[in-house]
Amino acid sequence: TKHVLADYFGTELVMHQDIADKIKAWFESRNVPFHEVNRLQAMLPRDCTVLPNPLGTASGMWFERPSGQVVVSMPGVPYEMEGLMMSEVLPRLRSHFKLPTTLYETIVTAGIGESSLAALVSDWESALPSKGVSLAYLPSPGQVKVRIGVQGPAEDRKSLAHLLEAEAQAFVDLAYDHVIGRGDSGLPEAVLNMLKKRGETLCTAESCTGGQIAAMLTAVPGASASMWGGVVAYDNRVKQDLLGVSAENLAKHGSVSECVVKAMARGARMRLGTDWALATSGVAGPSGGTAAKPVGLVWMAVAGPEGEMAWCHRFGSQRERIVQRASRRILTHLHEAMREGPRRVG
Amino acid sequence: TKHVLADYFGTELVMHQDIADKIKAWFESRNVPFHEVNRLQAMLPRDCTVLPNPLGTASGMWFERPSGQVVVSMPGVPYEMEGLMMSEVLPRLRSHFKLPTTLYETIVTAGIGESSLAALVSDWESALPSKGVSLAYLPSPGQVKVRIGVQGPAEDRKSLAHLLEAEAQAFVDLAYDHVIGRGDSGLPEAVLNMLKKRGETLCTAESCTGGQIAAMLTAVPGASASMWGGVVAYDNRVKQDLLGVSAENLAKHGSVSECVVKAMARGARMRLGTDWALATSGVAGPSGGTAAKPVGLVWMAVAGPEGEMAWCHRFGSQRERIVQRASRRILTHLHEAMREGPRRVG
Known part of the structure; x- marks a missing residue:
């Protein structure tokens, strides 16, 4: 790309030593061997503004044409392109053009x-x-x-x-x-914000969602203030040993049931010592569905200071979407439960 | 879109009753109210082949021009488009054209x-x-x-x-x-396949990855055969109460340390009763980094039949990528550990 751009804008490639040093430091900080081919990434057109890439080694290039047009070349790795767009390109475009x-x-x-x-x-x-x-x-x-x-x-x-x-x-x-x-705040952020305002804590007990709810919550910076952790109880032995669900109820009602999902939430709340606990148990498929409990059926429970509540939902037939939608839905239920609670906040 | 297409191909919109019935059934099976506007999705061009959408309510349309060209219109929801592409469009294109x-x-x-x-x-x-x-x-x-x-x-x-x-x-x-x-098999599939061949089981103990490893593994259909579950030990209390990490070691070495991550893996393996256990503890950022333990530093351990091994890695500075890369890397370590083990498999 840079050869074509240098040709097109009538300039030539030269070594930008400051960029080469940055690339070398980037590799060294990661303990990754620095190859000569990596140094060549600092060979860039003379007559352009080199935009330093905060997230990788391929620099951006900003060309201005005599007519006032601007051409920007960016790295192809999506998250690097996004980083450079935010850190360099958008601020420069905003100051360069008078935009509505x-x-x-x-x-x-x-x-x-x-x-x-x-x-x-x-x-x-x-x-x-x-x-x-x-x-x-x-x-x-x-x-x-x-x-x-x-x-x-x-x-x-x-x-x-x-x-x-x-x-x-x-x-x-x-x-x-x-x-x-x-704003950009999604469900996990909304739930964590509300917990923080209330000074309360949360844990999870996941069967069919397999860790997805915990992963969604802990993806939010600062989640550790309210989110203490959880149990992925995929196998029934884990439901018994770590959450205290009784073998009797598992045998009588099956793991996908109101009784078991409430016991999971109650057990997690007690054993992890949090104010709230979430639990899921469902049939994520593609196999394991029955007429009474088809693929997509998910029981979920919220345990809180006032006891447990449970819901049963159907979420289509695709494993990945069942897990995603169940994870989002239970956070909605928790959000509602907190909003309706005695210490209602705005 | 469909009005434009009907105009362009010189045809008109008519009600396709069979499609309307399917859409109605789709809504009913989900207990979602069926609005008149949903029935209008069955108003489709007369002179086209309607491609039934297995995952939603917007149908695809297949137009053939006298010149032999084919124009296909598909629903915009990405996963619906993908489903229709696989189920209808690609097979039809393959039989319609002689392709290399x-x-x-x-x-x-x-x-x-x-x-x-x-x-x-x-x-x-x-x-x-x-x-x-x-x-x-x-x-x-x-x-x-x-x-x-x-x-x-x-x-x-x-x-x-x-x-x-x-x-x-x-x-x-x-x-x-x-x-x-x-093939399409990624790391989680590769690890689960190897566990299944060996007849062995796995659990996780996650701090900084917050459930992501468990979620990656349980996203694979049939994961429950080998993956029993895990503990998300985000708060140190959970590391102590559920995994048996000693308060002394947490205080002395800090939660991000070889000593603690090995104890987490060992504790998870014992308490969940599996053959293998994975553990992570690191600084996912954006805050919490120090000179000795900067953002991106992750300790990880694999506990297996022959004891525990631990590694320390650096994974850049972006929270989401640190979690992703740490989750992938520990599965690589487990894969290697199993491949090198006494019961080596092909």
Whole structure:
């Protein structure tokens, strides 16, 4: 790529020693052997602004044409490209061009499908275009984000922000029961924030979700303040030995049952000593389904200071989506339980 | 979309009652209210082949032009599009057009970076183009897949397959120490397959990876045959109470240490009663790093029939990638440990 770019912009490749040093340091910090081919990554066009890559060894290149056009070349590794876009390219583009202001607000809902949500807010939504407000539904398994956008000249920024906030609030009022957060905050963030505000702790007891709920929660920086841990009780022996589910109930009701999932949540809460515990047990498939307990059927329970509650859901037939949707749904139930609890918070 | 397509192909939209019935049944099976707007999804062009969507309610459309060209419209939800592509579109395209045969073989490596791997096999790789063989490196955190491809007329299928197998074997011989599987099988599949062959079981004790290893393993259908479960020991109390790590060692060495990670693996193996146990403890960041134990430093241990082994790795600075790469790396260590063990298998 860089040879083509150097040709196209009438310049030549030269060694950028400062970049070569950075690349060498990058390899050394990882204890990875530094090859000559890696040093060649610092051979870059003379007449361009080299954009240092904070996450890897391939630099970005910023070319300006006499006409004022800007051409940017970025590394191909997706997360490196994303990092460079955020750290270098977007700030430079913003200062280089006079762009119209676009403001967005994202609101996260859970436990309701896209079409039911759209039906709920349809009157509000149909009035938006005449106000110059755009709306996008961003669905993912078990969660629908709604992105509200306004656009206008930079000098109108203040009134645009007011309009955006008013419309966001209108949406929240209409869909209050399903709203779990604003901004980039997803369900795990919303749950962890609420726990932190309440000064309470959480653990998990996962059978069919196999660690996914714990992984979602601990993916959030700072999760350790409220999330103490959990048990992946995939085999029934683990349900008995670590969570104290009785062999009798496992034999009588089966591991996918209200009785067992409540016992799992209760056992995890007691043995890990947290305020709340979540438990799942279901049929993730592709095998193991029966007429009474088909693939996609998941029992889930929340144990809290006031006891246990359980729910039974059906989540389609695809293993990966069953696990994802069950993990999201149980966080929705916990969120509701905390919102309805005696120490209700805003 | 469908209005535009109907216009473009000179046809009109009509109600396809069979599709409407299917959509209604789909909603009913999920206990989701069926709206009139959902029934409208069965209004589809008269002169096209409607492709039933096994995973959702938006049908695909297959148009054939007099010139022999084919235009296919598919639902936008990615996993639905993928399902329809596999179930309907690809088989129809294959029977509609006479296509050259392309054969691929994918080999999965782990624990080695893309450029080191390329250096290892460079002589072999440079001879491939002259034989009409293509090669692609498909890197992801902690794992590099190598895809070897051959292409030719359908009648040469047999000799193409021989060529492909010979080149795949040549690659495996060169990179043997890093190869963990063939085909779509990733690390979790490779580890679970090896456990199953040996008739052995596994559990996890995760601190910094927070359930990700268990989630990766249990994402594989049939994982329950060998994977019994695990403990997410995010808080030190859980490391003590559920895994039996001593308060003394936690205080003396810190939770991110060889001593603690070995004790976690040993404790999990004993308490869950499995043949093997994996444990991780590290600094996933963004906060919590020190000069001695910076963000990205992860201790990991494998406990097995012959005792425990531990390793210390550095995995960059991004929380999500640290967790991903640590999870992959420990599975590589387990894979190696099993391959080197007394009951070595092929």
